[in-house]
Amino acid sequence: MKQKLSNLIPYCVSRMKKPVLIFRLILVAVLLSTIQINAAGAGDEKNSKFYDSNSAALAVFQQITVSGTVIDESGQAMPGVNIQVEGTTLGTISDINGKYSISVPDANATLVFSFVGYNELKVPVAGKSVVDAVLQPSTESLDEVVVIGYGTQRKKDLASAIAVVSTEEIAKQPVPNIGTALQGLAAGVQVTATR
Structure with missing residues (x-):
């Protein structure tokens, strides 16, 4: 029986075409190396891919x-x-x-x-x-807020010039609206009224 098996392998190899034989040998080698790599990593839980994928899945569930x-x-x-x-x-x-x-x-x-x-x-x-x-x-951080024409920003984040107009100065102006009152008091302010 032993002699029959040893004769069978060379017989099968001799009957296959060379490219098919090379492909099958490479496939067997890859499969065997994969089994060895998985077996080597099985004892070391932290280095195995199985552990890493489970820890990522566990993080999602947490x-x-x-x-x-x-x-x-x-x-x-x-x-x-x-x-x-x-x-x-x-x-x-x-x-x-x-x-x-x-x-x-x-x-x-x-x-x-x-x-x-x-x-x-x-x-x-x-x-x-x-x-x-x-x-x-x-109340102390409210002094650091600046109202700008298109929103609000903190003084430390502002990169442009700031003009301050007190409420007393606005109240002294004999004008019908706030926009007109600011026009002469703050540099660079232009007010356009449309009807």
């Missing part, structure tokens, strides 16, 4: 969705509040009713609530799915 409402000190809903997961670039803003929803990477994340004119608030999620926030006004 994400939780946190929602809540942001209000001010008087209980009014605050739209446009910036909510960010501390230490990441994940963030959202509250809607017109002060409500928000955000996915956080894990239950131990901390949410940072910020809004111009209010103190920043940091709230740990601590595994909760609902986190409400009450923001307190900050």
Whole structure:
């Protein structure tokens, strides 16, 4: 029987065409090396591809969705509040009713609530799915806000000149509207009225 097997292999090899034989030998070599690589990595969980793909999948399942409402000190809903997961670039803003929803990477994340004119608030999620926030006004940072023609910016972020007109100066002007009152008081202000 042993002699028949040893004669069978050379017989099969001699009957195959050379390109087919080379292809089959390469295929067998690749399959055997794959088995050896998987067997070598099986004992070392941290280096195996199986562990890496499972840890990535596990991270997705650890994400939780946190929602809540942001209000001010008087209980009014605050739209446009910036909510960010501390230490990441994940963030959202509250809607017109002060409500928000955000996915956080894990239950131990901390949410940072910020809004111009209010103190920043940091709230740990601590595994909760609902986190409400009450923001307190900050009077000292309000002086650092500049109203510009197309929005608001902080003074430190502004790259252009600033003109200041006090309310007393505007009140002294004998004009029918605020636009006309500013025209002579602030350099570079041009007011155009259309009817």
